[in-house]
Amino acid sequence: MTKHLLAAAALIALSVPTLAQEEAAPAPSPNEIIAAAPDSAWIAIEPEDLVVMRLAPDLDGNERTVVMQLMPPPFSQGWIENIRTLARAEYWDGSSINRVQDNYVVQWGQPDPGTGGTEKPVPEGLNNPTEGEYTVSSPNWLTSSVTAATRVPRVLGDWPAPMMTDAYANYASFRDGFPIAGIQHMHLARHWPVHCYGMVGVGRNLSPDTGDGSQLYTVIGHAPRHLDRNIALVGRIVSGIEHLSSLPRGTGGLGVYETAEERTPIEWVRVASDLPEAERPAFEYFDTATEDFARYAEARANRRDPFFNVPAGGADVCNIPVPVRAVEG
């Protein structure tokens, strides 16, 4: 991979655009760059890392299925183990979508006690991770300085994914297909996954509570990055987020539904590996440590396809969505 990355860095260095309008030759759009990439750039998501949530059918009787990808190590593994345990205990079967706050989050799980839910207890033996685990300290991830990070995502030094300046950290980048941010202090780097659209996090009460994973939410608006490092992120929705983002907004405080009738029932939640093989969904994500991803990220920051007159000259990490595709069985 390394030789490709060097080639990508050179390519990007040559193509940094001016802020003025360009007389550009026809250039591929970001999506065209992805579409032209080889199959080897796509990484299959393990069935153990996919969680399938079946909602009650919509008013027209259509099936509604949401699929979540759990994050790979090193982030949030205590909560992620809990989520597998909760799914295997059928904890969420008969639970519901309880909160939909516009431009913020959709939250699900058993509703608050006394509000018409099943009052099902969580299974025994869940992990109880601490706040320190919201982030990961990484002395060895970066040996090069990242002070050269610019608004346009670029591959820098020995870090394999494009890196860019960030409003909330020293830099933002990607690791194993997920958006991350980082700060450097002396020889230590600290990284954390970030709250982009569709990311899934763990509801909690006030500190020191960190949540056990039984209450989950996903982002349905502008990235609420102030939640980074304050809440555990555990994954992202890879399919069906429209079944959550288009739900009626709750009219109670924080978008909580005021009546049980407004809640969308959750029929069942399963880890994909626990479903019969024929019923397992299959997804791949685009390898964020490839030359093609670096070209895609750069093109997101400087659109040159025909609709655009002025390339932006930058992009924030949440405006560079990692491509995900379904694999037909």
Added chain:
Amino acid sequence: MTKHLLAAAALIALSVPTLAQEEAAPAPSPNEIIAAAPDSAWIAIEPEDLVVMRLAPDLDGNERTVVMQLMPPPFSQGWIENIRTLARAEYWDGSSINRVQDNYVVQWGQPDPGTGGTEKPVPEGLNNPTEGEYTVSSPNWLTSSVTAATRVPRVLGDWPAPMMTDAYANYASFRDGFPIAGIQHMHLARHWPVHCYGMVGVGRNLSPDTGDGSQLYTVIGHAPRHLDRNIALVGRIVSGIEHLSSLPRGTGGLGVYETAEERTPIEWVRVASDLPEAERPAFEYFDTATEDFARYAEARANRRDPFFNVPAGGADVCNIPVPVRAVEG
């Protein structure tokens, strides 16, 4: 105002937090800062600058009204005049919501010819603004350097609103209650309004078309800032965005509805000043050139209210929504 701004700058300089967890005294949340501000910090929106859009009732027969605020000068005034002209010609009466693309935009107007719409022509005499008018060149807005812009929004020099670093420009800030971004080149500054959640823009075809204002969209996802300087922004939704953001997503390309039946009908669109006085909605926005707004922006970047353990240390302009409130008649 100036003395207050100097006080705000001093206050912010004293309160810049460390990245480590703080043993903070109970601190007001951003919303508490706004709630405690005097009424003088709120600016009434002129009825001439409010556009009311009445959708068909929902399935339960509930009224659905969306209210848009048109942007004040100097931005996009050619298109904004067109929007008033189109509303007064009743152009949008009987039109529809034609496109809902998840994490992107909702678009409305007369549907494409031949797809079951009224094929109503636009009125005569509309302005035809050029691409140069997407941005405003401003030699006099800033006399101080903005190189001191930091991730935490701060009042800098003689610019009255908090200013911060930005992934897409030299800095971002606010002007007359709207989020803007800017680049400086020698003695010239160029500013433009930015595509935050709820902002309203003008649909167009390929350049040199700039749109006439008859096709409008609003952002319902993460800020698509790559559209900045490529499309005219004309205002923002100040009420009822949930009636747009919760609509079913279109399944055609770009989220366009594939059948006429999926479209949500628009009953009428009026400039509020053309409605009978008793039926006019009234809104105020928070003055972005006040000490209280500077405190609010700083608090958005560094949450210290009890839920938060780690202040973010920054915020991007679209995560600092300008407060808007309805005024009861």
